[in-house]
Amino acid sequence: MSVDLSAQDVERFRETIADCLGLQFEDAKTGFLADVLGGRLVATNKDCAGYLNYVNFERPMTEFAALANELTVPETYFFRNIEQFHAFSERVVPERMKERSGNNQLQILSAGCASGEEAYTLAILLREVLEPGWKASVLAVDLNPSALQKAERGRFSSWSLRETPLAAQHRWFKHDGRDIVLDGEIKSAVRFEQRNLAEDDRDLWGDEQYDVVFCRNVMMYFTPERARALIERITRSLRPNGFLFLGHAETLRGVTQAFHLCHTHGTFYYQRRTEDDRSLSALSPLTPRASRESTPLAQFVEGADTWVEAIRAASERVQQLVDEVPSPGAARGALDITSAPHRVNHGEALVLLREERFEEALDVLGTLPLDSADDPDVLLLRAVLLTHTGLLSTAEEVCGRLLKFDELSASAHYVLALCRESAGDLSGAVEHDRIAVYLDPSFAMPRLHLGLLARRSNDSVAMRRELSQAITLLEHEDASRLLLFGGGFGRDALIELCHAEMRDRAPS
Ligand SMILES: C[S@@+](CC[C@H](N)C(=O)[O-])C[C@H]1O[C@@H](n2cnc3c(N)ncnc32)[C@H](O)[C@@H]1O
Missing domain, CATH: 1.25.40.10 (Tetratricopeptide repeat domain)
Incomplete structure (x- = not known):
């Protein structure tokens, strides 16, 4: 069944998506949005005005999930941007262990986890680097229900392991027909939940509850306002000196001053400042060389x-x-x-x-x-x-x-x-x-x-x-x-x- 939609209908749909899911779509994507809207009108048996009212005012999680299935990009793989995981294992975890000694527990969040490869990579590394007597919980959230179902199955294609070091492949995965199955211990170390990152969800964003947040390749799809609000929540929910990892194309420049920029292992990430932390990296003096030559x-x-x-x-x-x-x-x-x-x-x-x-x-x-x-x-x-x-x-x-x-x-x-x-x-x-x-x-x-x-x-x-x-x-x-x-x-x-x-x- 084809649905007649005006440019105004599609524009209102675009605004609704930005408001409810945080997602931003360029003008070039209006044809795609019209197709998705048409499909949802048929699936929900509503006219356009009724559908938009329903989504905007009732804010139904089931419909948000259906929209996420259509509109989000769940692309991910194990050990994606491996330098960040080196920084995680070699700097971040040891530092957090020092800071949290006595409590001996770390809380990690993978926000926008898609089909779980990022969260499972974190669980693998924690299993390998945490000292005896330490525990870690990895919570992984996403809005897309199909991605979350795939995550919970713990079965992947070899494509998902394309950047996984051989040692980790041998230790934590086994082949089963065409699938590659994740080790049960790692699988049970991650908890998956369906959450909307565009909403201020007090359970998810409690004060100072995480040691490390991975929120990679999510903000880049968000409107600037929603991205800023998400960063505010992440900031609130990170412990002082806790760490934040963003995707390669994402920065906090112009968004917040609440973090130090970290640059180790050939990658960038952030560390939440403490209240009284105003330290500067030491800058060594240097001697200028004077030359006033003019050249063509x-x-x-x-x-x-x-x-x-x-x-x-x-x-x-x-x-x-x-x-x-x-x-x-x-x-x-x-x-x-x-x-x-x-x-x-x-x-x-x-x-x-x-x-x-x-x-x-x-x-x-x-x-x-x-x-x-x-x-x-x-x-x-x-x-x-x-x-x-x-x-x-x-x-x-x-x-x-x-x-x-x-x-x-x-x-x-x-x-x-x-x-x-x-x-x-x-x-x-x-x-x-x-x-x-x-x-x-x-x-x-x-x-x-x-x-x-x-x-x-x-x-x-x-x-x-x-x-x-x-x-x-x-x-x-x-x-x-x-x-x-x-x-x-x-x-x-x-x-x-x-x-x-x-x-x-x-x-x-
Ligand atoms: C490209 S994936 C990133 C996966 C992983 N973090 C990585 O970098 O490999 C982006 C994920 O963000 C999720 N996402 C987008 N908008 C969301 C929202 N409002 N709430 C929760 N998840 C959202 C999508 O469903 C998708 O799975």
């Missing part, structure tokens, strides 16, 4: 030892500024000058930055009242100006202050990468660039910088990969970020720089 664009990078020097060289080339640099009042994104109480001075400093009058810009920032001098936007601008004037150790200190207010500032990490490079600490530079890229995947400059660092290490594969990404991102890079971080170059000049680098290093 083609040798822009060749002629400069470091990117910071290149920026300084570039800053002397006023003619390279592109027309698109915004007026100070239009600057947004990295630096929202209109939101600050010290708007006038701040704007003035930006004008001076645009005109490459860096020392005067610093003087202007120096006249700000003490309370606004520690504003994150002002700190970032100060750090950038300091790199331009060669005061890199001070720039590093200022970045440290900025990270105290906003530990997840991609911009601060990028400026730190420049400072580290200048100090000759290339691995530190790469580390900070990688953090910046993780925190803000749309930020072009750390990609460009990683490309140039790779060039310095003669790694042409990495250089091409990073510069190609930088070119793509530069096309859409925020104009205020180009002003702040472009070293005097505009979008077109930076893109040309990437192309020139790749041409120069093309295999002959």
Whole structure:
């Protein structure tokens, strides 16, 4: 039976899904949503208005589950993003055991567990690393009933084990016909429950009840409001110093300041701050190298030892500024000058930055009242100006202050990468660039910088990969970020720089 639906019906359905399940669908998916809505109207024998009222006002779990079956993506596998599990076994569990000694119990949540592979992986690792006398409970929740049924059966295809280390395969699985069956002990270590992560469910989100939460590849499908609300609940339900693992494409940047960012085992994850925890990672001082050489664009990078020097060289080339640099009042994104109480001075400093009058810009920032001098936007601008004037150790200190207010500032990490490079600490530079890229995947400059660092290490594969990404991102890079971080170059000049680098290093 076909159902006639108007664009308005589908739009109301989209809003209902966002509200009830948290899920966000782009405009390109309206045809798919119309099909799902049509199917649900037939299945429930309701007209569109009646159906939407039913879902919105009665909020029936059975219908939410049916919708989840149609609308969610239960893709998962054992040991997915294995580095995160290394971090879990080697850092997180030992740290939690230290913190919870005396109680000898850990509580772990897998939120959005799909068919259970993530939760079972955690159970396997806990079984392997927990010391005798310790217990752990793993609770795994999802809205999709078919996924949960599959989880409870504990039977998987070899595809689900594609990243599972052989030792774990031999120890915890056995073949049964075409299926692979999970060991009974591991199976019974996980409890599955059907829950809606878009709702504030007090049982699930009790205060400080989990040591570790895995909520990977869930938030990326949520509307920003629902994602934020979910993170608030996770924060509330994690013990202080407890850990949160998100998917690779998900960050807490701009969402909350309640966590420290952790970067170990080649992966990122978060640790909940304690109330009085305001510590900063120690930042070592460094000695700036002064060079004010001016070089033509083609040798822009060749002629400069470091990117910071290149920026300084570039800053002397006023003619390279592109027309698109915004007026100070239009600057947004990295630096929202209109939101600050010290708007006038701040704007003035930006004008001076645009005109490459860096020392005067610093003087202007120096006249700000003490309370606004520690504003994150002002700190970032100060750090950038300091790199331009060669005061890199001070720039590093200022970045440290900025990270105290906003530990997840991609911009601060990028400026730190420049400072580290200048100090000759290339691995530190790469580390900070990688953090910046993780925190803000749309930020072009750390990609460009990683490309140039790779060039310095003669790694042409990495250089091409990073510069190609930088070119793509530069096309859409925020104009205020180009002003702040472009070293005097505009979008077109930076893109040309990437192309020139790749041409120069093309295999002959
Ligand atoms: C891509 S899977 C992630 C599985 C696993 N965490 C991983 O990363 O391998 C996303 C899961 O989130 C679940 N999900 C989406 N919206 C949900 C909601 N409102 N409540 C509970 N689960 C939800 C989906 O049903 C799906 O199983």
